[in-house]
Amino acid sequence: MACPDRREGAQPGSPGWDLKQSGACLAQEQVAGQLAVLKKAQEFFQACDVEGKGFIARSDMQRLHEELPLSLQDLEDVFDALDADSNGFLTPEEFATGFSHFFSHSNSSQEDAHEQVYQSGGDGDAGHVDQEEEAQFQVLMDKLGAQKVLEDESDVKQLWLQLKKEEPHLLSSFEDFLTRIFSQLQEAHEEKNELECALKKKIAAYDEEIQHLYEEMEQQIKSEREQFLLKDTERFQAHSEELEKKLLAKEQELERLNQKQKRLEGQCTALHNDKHETKAENTKLKLTNQELARELERTSRELQDAQQQLESLQQEACKLYQEKEMEVYLVTESLQREKSGLLKQLDFLRERNKHLRDEQDISFQKDKAAKANTAASKANWKQRSGSVIGKYVDSGGILRSQSEEEEDVFSIPRGKGSLGLGACPLTEEEPETSEPGAESPLRRPLRRIISIEEDPLPQLLDGTLEQPLSKSPEEEGASSQGVEGPVQQAPPLTLSPTSPRGQPVGKEALCQEESSPSTPDRLFKIVFVGNSAVGKTSLLRRLCEDHFSAGIAATVGIDYRVKTVNVDGSQVALQLWDTAGQERYRCITQQFFRKVDGVIIVYDLTAKESFLAVRQWLSSIEEAVGDRVPVLLLGNKLDNEKEREVPRGLGEQLAKENNMIFYECSACSGHNTKESLLHLARFLKEQEDTVREDTIQVCRPTKKKSCCG
Numbered sequence: 001m002a003c004p005d006r007r008e009g010a011q012p013g014s015p016g017w018d019l020k021q022s023g024a025c026l027a028q029e030q031v032a033g034q035l036a037v038l039k040k041a042q043e044f045f046q047a048c049d050v051e052g053k054g055f056i057a058r059s060d061m062q063r064l065h066e067e068l069p070l071s072l073q074d075l076e077d078v079f080d081a082l083d084a085d086s087n088g089f090l091t092p093e094e095f096a097t098g099f100s101h102f103f104s105h106s107n108s109s110q111e112d113a114h115e116q117v118y119q120s121g122g123d124g125d126a127g128h129v130d131q132e133e134e135a136q137f138q139v140l141m142d143k144l145g146a147q148k149v150l151e152d153e154s155d156v157k158q159l160w161l162q163l164k165k166e167e168p169h170l171l172s173s174f175e176d177f178l179t180r181i182f183s184q185l186q187e188a189h190e191e192k193n194e195l196e197c198a199l200k201k202k203i204a205a206y207d208e209e210i211q212h213l214y215e216e217m218e219q220q221i222k223s224e225r226e227q228f229l230l231k232d233t234e235r236f237q238a239h240s241e242e243l244e245k246k247l248l249a250k251e252q253e254l255e256r257l258n259q260k261q262k263r264l265e266g267q268c269t270a271l272h273n274d275k276h277e278t279k280a281e282n283t284k285l286k287l288t289n290q291e292l293a294r295e296l297e298r299t300s301r302e303l304q305d306a307q308q309q310l311e312s313l314q315q316e317a318c319k320l321y322q323e324k325e326m327e328v329y330l331v332t333e334s335l336q337r338e339k340s341g342l343l344k345q346l347d348f349l350r351e352r353n354k355h356l357r358d359e360q361d362i363s364f365q366k367d368k369a370a371k372a373n374t375a376a377s378k379a380n381w382k383q384r385s386g387s388v389i390g391k392y393v394d395s396g397g398i399l400r401s402q403s404e405e406e407e408d409v410f411s412i413p414r415g416k417g418s419l420g421l422g423a424c425p426l427t428e429e430e431p432e433t434s435e436p437g438a439e440s441p442l443r444r445p446l447r448r449i450i451s452i453e454e455d456p457l458p459q460l461l462d463g464t465l466e467q468p469l470s471k472s473p474e475e476e477g478a479s480s481q482g483v484e485g486p487v488q489q490a491p492p493l494t495l496s497p498t499s500p501r502g503q504p505v506g507k508e509a510l511c512q513e514e515s516s517p518s519t520p521d522r523l524f525k526i527v528f529v530g531n532s533a534v535g536k537t538s539l540l541r542r543l544c545e546d547h548f549s550a551g552i553a554a555t556v557g558i559d560y561r562v563k564t565v566n567v568d569g570s571q572v573a574l575q576l577w578d579t580a581g582q583e584r585y586r587c588i589t590q591q592f593f594r595k596v597d598g599v600i601i602v603y604d605l606t607a608k609e610s611f612l613a614v615r616q617w618l619s620s621i622e623e624a625v626g627d628r629v630p631v632l633l634l635g636n637k638l639d640n641e642k643e644r645e646v647p648r649g650l651g652e653q654l655a656k657e658n659n660m661i662f663y664e665c666s667a668c669s670g671h672n673t674k675e676s677l678l679h680l681a682r683f684l685k686e687q688e689d690t691v692r693e694d695t696i697q698v699c700r701p702t703k704k705k706s707c708c709g
């Protein structure tokens with residue numbers, strides 16, 4: 001719905017209302033009537049257009065329903081009648097035009113209505129007069145210009161009518177008064193309009209000012225905002241600058257790091273190169289190393305060859321040495337035997353001589369008195385004593401000096417030492433006649449370097465000797481020292497002719513029991529070691545003599561015996577060396593390890609410390625000969641089971657650990673003694689067989705024997 005243009009005549013005084021002014025040019029009456037109509041129309045329009053839109057809509061018209069005594073339909077009809085172009089709006093022109101038409105058509109009827117209204121309170125007859133008066137009044141009003149000033153002219157009209165009726169002479173003055181009043185009112189009205197106009201202007205000015213202020217404010221806000229933005233920008237800029245600076249610093253740092261990395265890379269490369277060089281050098285060194293190793297190997301092979309050669313040479317030398325030793329031993333032995341045989345023979349002859357002399361003396365002085373008899377017996381004692389000393393002086397010059405030498409070497413007094421080597425008994429005493437005073441100084445010098453337990457010569461003792469001489473009561477007993485002397489002096493001359501000096505001294509006597517007539521085809525040197533009192537000497541005795549005597553003396557120095565055993569059909573001679581177990585003789589014992597073929601370590605199974613010492617013995621053997629020598633470990637005194645301190649298992653374990661042959665035996669009962677020795681002999685023989693060395697030809701003894709015989 002298109003809105004009508006406001007400018008067409010929204011305001012009074014606008015072109016739409018110029019009709020009023022143009023109407024002023026018309027005849028006074030006509031104009032006055034039309035103006036009144038127009039005014040009414042204007043008022044009505046304004047009443048309808050409450051909001052001052054400048055036009056009236058259908059709804060505006062319908063609002064009048066409450067104020068006017070007209071139905072909605074009537075109002076609709078009025079609107080349609082006024083809306084000349086039927087666009088739904090009533091412009092002020094349309095409204096005025098329509099209203100004028102409406103007015104002119106209904107003028108007469110309206111005037112009638114007015115008259116009726118005026119006459120309702122007065123006389124019915126004066127109706128017509130009233131109409132005239134009314135017209136006159138209207139004219140007067142128009143003349144005075146009251147329409148412009150008065151809104152309600154009914155009071156004035158009534159007053160005017162009253163005056164006209166009652167005081168007609170005052171009417172003119174009243175009219176003048178009214179004229180003056182109206183003119184004043186007109187003036188006041190105009191003034192008011194002017195004021196209104198001024199007010200409007202002022203309002204406009206205010207509006208303008210406000211507008212201006214508003215604009216100014218907006219400007220200010222804008223500038224503020226700009227300033228703020230500027231500040232913000234500045235801040236942002238500062239921040240960004242800062243960031244830039246930071247970035248720059250970071251970049252510099254990065255640059256530095258880059259440089260550093262480059263430097264490191266350079267170093268890395270250098271190191272890499274170095275590594276390569278080192279690697280090359282390493283390879284070179286490795287090659288050199290390999291070459292050297294090869295050379296070393298070659299050299300070591302050569303060395304080995306040389307060693308083997310040396311070894312074979314050594315073995316050869318050893319063999320030669322052994323042969324020589326054997327020869328020396330055999331010569332010495334036969335010489336000793338010969339000597340001791342001769343000495344014994346001499347002693348025997350002396351004894352016989354003494355006896356004969358005694359007998360002669362006895363028979364010569366038979367008839368002499370008892371006094372003379374006593375004197376003869378005294379002389380007898382003196383002569384025996386003398387013979388004992390004389391024996392050394394006369395026949396044993398060399399021997400004695402030898403004995404003295406021995407004394408120098410082992411000047412340790414020994415209470416119950418065995419008799420000296422090859423020495424005939426150094427003491428001679430008849431058990432019955434022995435005097436304690438003379439006995440001690442004679443026994444004291446009994447020392448030996450090699451103690452050979454001189455065997456009593458049964459052949460010599462067997463014969464015709466008297467009881468005290470042939471069989472010493474102590475022989476079966478414990479003492480070894482005192483026994484042998486007297487016993488040896490006993491051989492009867494009658495038995496000696498069968499070559500008493502040919503009889504082997506001690507050892508051979510027993511060894512011959514086992515040795516077959518055939519000569520042994522090899523010889524092994526075996527040494528007995530072990531703490532003192534473990535029973536080495538006893539074992540040796542058991543082996544060579546098959547005899548045991550309790551309480552034998554401790555060995556001094558070294559002693560040896562030869563025993564021949566039959567190993568699997570062949571004769572093997574064993575040179576059995578008995579050593580002294582006491583601590584002070586260790587250095588001598590050590591000397592004897594050098595050339596041994598086998599070692600027998602003995603411990604006493606009733607004495608723990610003797611077992612504990614086995615390891616020391618082993619190490620001193622190894623020190624001297626290395627571990628190439630077979631070792632037999634013997635736990636002795638098995639017969640004394642009650643006092644056993646070393647369990648069998650320990651001995652076995654130790655033997656196993658050190659690769660030794662092991663037996664527990666008893667020198668007392670003879671249990672396991674021969675078996676163990678046979679085991680060792682077999683081992684030695686087999687070892688020698690495997691090595692396939694030239695067997696030691698033991699043909700010399702035959703030669704010597706024949707020589708000695």
Ligand SMILES: Nc1nc2c(ncn2[C@@H]2O[C@H](COP(=O)(O)OP(=O)(O)OP(=O)(O)O)[C@@H](O)[C@H]2O)c(=O)[nH]1
Nearest residue numbers: 532533534535536537538550551554555581667668
């Ligand atoms: N019951 C018993 N006693 C023994 C046995 N063997 C040796 N004896 C005794 O042990 C003691 C020492 O014996 P020896 O044969 O002299 O000992 P050793 O090893 O030769 O001593 P040293 O010569 O000092 O090294 C003696 O009293 C022997 O009687 C044995 O098998 N059983």
Ligand SMILES: [Ca+2]
Nearest residue numbers: 083084085089
């Ligand atoms: Ca219209």
Ligand SMILES: [Mg+2]
Nearest residue numbers: 536537554555
């Ligand atoms: Mg001994």
